[in-house]
Amino acid sequence: MTALSGRPGRWVGRAFGLNPGSAVNMRMLCRRPAGQHGAMSLDFDVFVVDPKPIPSAVPGFEETVGPATWPPSTSTLISDDDGALLVDCLITEQEGRQLVAWVKSHDCEPGYVYITHPHADHFLGLPEILAAFPQARPVALAESIPAMEEQISPGYMQVWGGFFPGQLTAEPVSPAPLVGTTVPVGGSAATVIPVGTTDTGHSSVVHVPGLSLVVSGDAVYNQTHMWLSGSTPDSRASWARALDTVAALEADTLIAGHRNPRAADDDARRQIGECRRYLAEFEAALERSSAPAELIDRMTAAYPDLANPYTLWIAAYDLLGTRT
Numbered sequence: 001m002t003a004l005s006g007r008p009g010r011w012v013g014r015a016f017g018l019n020p021g022s023a024v025n026m027r028m029l030c031r032r033p034a035g036q037h038g039a040m041s042l043d044f045d046v047f048v049v050d051p052k053p054i055p056s057a058v059p060g061f062e063e064t065v066g067p068a069t070w071p072p073s074t075s076t077l078i079s080d081d082d083g084a085l086l087v088d089c090l091i092t093e094q095e096g097r098q099l100v101a102w103v104k105s106h107d108c109e110p111g112y113v114y115i116t117h118p119h120a121d122h123f124l125g126l127p128e129i130l131a132a133f134p135q136a137r138p139v140a141l142a143e144s145i146p147a148m149e150e151q152i153s154p155g156y157m158q159v160w161g162g163f164f165p166g167q168l169t170a171e172p173v174s175p176a177p178l179v180g181t182t183v184p185v186g187g188s189a190a191t192v193i194p195v196g197t198t199d200t201g202h203s204s205v206v207h208v209p210g211l212s213l214v215v216s217g218d219a220v221y222n223q224t225h226m227w228l229s230g231s232t233p234d235s236r237a238s239w240a241r242a243l244d245t246v247a248a249l250e251a252d253t254l255i256a257g258h259r260n261p262r263a264a265d266d267d268a269r270r271q272i273g274e275c276r277r278y279l280a281e282f283e284a285a286l287e288r289s290s291a292p293a294e295l296i297d298r299m300t301a302a303y304p305d306l307a308n309p310y311t312l313w314i315a316a317y318d319l320l321g322t323r324t
């Protein structure tokens with residue numbers, strides 16, 4: 001039987017602060033003690049970055065709430081004694097370098113990097129990862145690759161560069177198409193589950209049954225405002241169906257691509273339930289609102305403590321107002 005040494009919710013390697021990339025509860029994934037062979041130790045660990053400042057594009061946000069920020073984000077390392085899989089890899093060059101140092105601190109050589117969905121904030125860190133681990137193969141759903149290539153086109157890179165001036169790679173790369181539905185984790189494997197449109201098209205989650213773990217990308221958020229800018233009734237309905245697909249996996253632990261640093265835990269059922277409720281309440285609040293401020297007020301009253309309120313403001317101005 002596979003030895004399960006993973007303990008959910010151990011948060012190490014916070015990328016911001018006095019000692020970026022350092023780990024307070026270091027676990028040595030992949031490091032097989034000398035002379036020991038036999039049962040493989042499937043495990044996972046999570047690298048987290050706090051919200052980071054970006055220029056505000058909506059009126060009144062800074063005066064009302066404070067500096068505009070990009071949501072807190074995660075990258076997950078899944079491993080056994082024989083190798084590792086890295087899921088998503090953040091956006092800035094600095095984050096990419098810090099993620100490399102964190103992976104190395106586990107004595108891990110990821111054989112694969114899986115990108116869950118075509119949003120650049122989950123894969124612009126790839127060049128740093130591939131420079132440090134040249135044998136690692138970056139892969140994603142085949143149908144998501146065209147959108148990933150669009151994300152790293154000059155026009156889109158200019159947009160992303162506007163959020164993070166001088167902080168992004170000049171040589172972005174997109175993953176190769178995944179063949180089949182599994183990604184190797186050393187001698188084990190993770191399953192990729194396509195979930196359709198969530199906050200973007202061609203989204204997927206990574207399921208590791210042996211750990212009762214889902215790494216959700218943007219299909220599920222943890223105590224963080226969900227990205228609904230550009231959404232439609234159809235896309236929001238699709239997102240709700242995606243939550244059903246994730247729920248059917250019946251995993252205990254879920255690592256969200258965007259996780260509130262103050263979230264109590266990584267309980268999968270809690271997060272899926274909260275996201276279902278958020279989508280339903282957003283739909284109802286949008287229906288009753290005719291101006292951005294009304295939607296913002298309703299959702300803020302219902303969700304005063306979620307991370308990254310700027311995400312809500314962007315959605316409100318996109319769906320009901322005019323951006324400045």
Ligand SMILES: [Zn+2]
Nearest residue numbers: 119121218257
């Ligand atoms: Zn995202």
